Amino acid sequence: xxFFLSTFRNxxxxxxxxxxPAPYRALLSRRDSESGLILGPDISAPAxxxxxxxxxxxxxxxxxxxxxxxxxxxxxxxxxxxFLSELSLDQEGRIQLGAQFLEHAGLSAPGEAVFVxxxxxxxxxxxxxxxxxAAEARAKAAAYLRGEGRS
Amino acid sequence: xxFFLSTFRNxxxxxxxxxxPAPYRALLSRRDSESGLILGPDISAPAxxxxxxxxxxxxxxxxxxxxxxxxxxxxxxxxxxxFLSELSLDQEGRIQLGAQFLEHAGLSAPGEAVFVxxxxxxxxxxxxxxxxxAAEARAKAAAYLRGEGRS
DNA sequence: GTTAATTCCATTGACGCCCATAATACCCCA
DNA sequence: TGGGGTATTATGGGCGTCAATGGAATTAAC
Numbered sequence: 415x416x417f418f419l420s421t422f423r424n425x426x427x428x429x430x431x432x433x434x435p436a437p438y439r440a441l442l443s444r445r446d447s448e449s450g451l452i453l454g455p456d457i458s459a460p461a462x463x464x465x466x467x468x469x470x471x472x473x474x475x476x477x478x479x480x481x482x483x484x485x486x487x488x489x490x491x492x493x494x495x496x497f498l499s500e501l502s503l504d505q506e507g508r509i510q511l512g513a514q515f516l517e518h519a520g521l522s523a524p525g526e527a528v529f530v531x532x533x534x535x536x537x538x539x540x541x542x543x544x545x546x547x548a549a550e551a552r553a554k555a556a557a558y559l560r561g562e563g564r565s
Numbered sequence: 566x567x568f569f570l571s572t573f574r575n576x577x578x579x580x581x582x583x584x585x586p587a588p589y590r591a592l593l594s595r596r597d598s599e600s601g602l603i604l605g606p607d608i609s610a611p612a613x614x615x616x617x618x619x620x621x622x623x624x625x626x627x628x629x630x631x632x633x634x635x636x637x638x639x640x641x642x643x644x645x646x647x648f649l650s651e652l653s654l655d656q657e658g659r660i661q662l663g664a665q666f667l668e669h670a671g672l673s674a675p676g677e678a679v680f681v682x683x684x685x686x687x688x689x690x691x692x693x694x695x696x697x698x699a700a701e702a703r704a705k706a707a708a709y710l711r712g713e714g715r716s
Numbered sequence: 717g718t719t720a721a722t723t724c725c726a727t728t729g730a731c732g733c734c735c736a737t738a739a740t741a742c743c744c745c746a
Numbered sequence: 747t748g749g750g751g752t753a754t755t756a757t758g759g760g761c762g763t764c765a766a767t768g769g770a771a772t773t774a775a776c
Contacts (some may be wrong), residue, residue: 425756428759457707458707490709491684493699496682499570504732512755575766576767578768584766587766655724658766659766659767660764687747
């Protein structure tokens with residue numbers, strides 16, 4: 415696999431641990447020498463965004479587009495970086511989700527989570543919320559493709 | 566961790582001591598041979614700015630851009646350096662915040678402080694004040710990112 | 717001698733690390 | 747092509763270590 419694809423539904427145990435799907439792990443360890451993972455809240459959806467260190471690089475690049483001491487640059491820094499965490503995987507390939515992450519995505523400590531591949535990053539959703547979002551996205555994607563005449 | 570990221574909320578005891586979050590300590594000791602820390606008031610916010618010795622190097626570079634005896638150079642020197650302190654960590658990884666620091670950030674001696682990762686440096690905020698700033702920054706960052714098209 | 721500051725020690729709780737189990741997917745070979 | 751065996755994944759639990767925090771003790775200062 416070259417991109418994060420497909421969806422996986424995994425269990426969150428009482429300690430807040432979730433197994434990162436093995437295909438995603440393989441992808442992460444290929445990109446970064448170490449198997450770390452950057453996790454943060456999605457800024458416009460009740461979900462979490464995750465990726466390898468290159469995901470963080472993307473955020474940094476975005477910040478460095480703006481000149482030093484520029485107010486918008488400071489806004490970007492304060493609006494993004496403090497909410498990102500670098501999580502390490504345990505020997506079994508699990509990450510531990512903190513309280514604020516669980517809350518943002520509407521996840522519960524013993525419960526379930528859906529991993530959603532999005533090419534260079536992936537998301538973590540509460541199953542019900544993902545179901546709703548997926549239905550909407552499928553419908554809109556279909557309509558868009560039909561409207562363009564492309565199959 | 567390569568950058569200061571994420572936020573940590575720690576307790577300030579009656580003596581004005583706060584634990585520097587362990588991930589930040591690891592980062593500090595990697596950059597400087599010794600684990601010291603440069604702390605100063607944020608010039609445009611009720612917060613404290615902290616970083617390793619490389620943070621001080623950045624300030625110095627800023628000053629050295631200006632020619633010797635140039636009035637603005639003197640202004641920078643007098644406006645920044647006198648307010649910076651080099652703090653050492655005690656055996657448990659805590660720093661001691663002086664009265665003027667507490668006052669500038671609106672912190673109280675028995676109370677709480679939020680450590681905010683900002684890449685090459687981090688800030689220390691009074692929890693309520695940070696909450697407000699974070700909400701604003703997140704909203705504006707989201708608007709900025711949406712406005713440019715890329716997620 | 718009293719006060720302040722710094723160093724040291726003790727407690728609590730969280731987190732990481734290790735092991736065990738079950739289910740699944742994969743592979744090899746007949 | 748089917749079957750058995752093997753490896754890997756996902757999951758749960760227990761234990762040890764370290765971080766965070768509070769207080770005491772020792773030293774220094776006035």
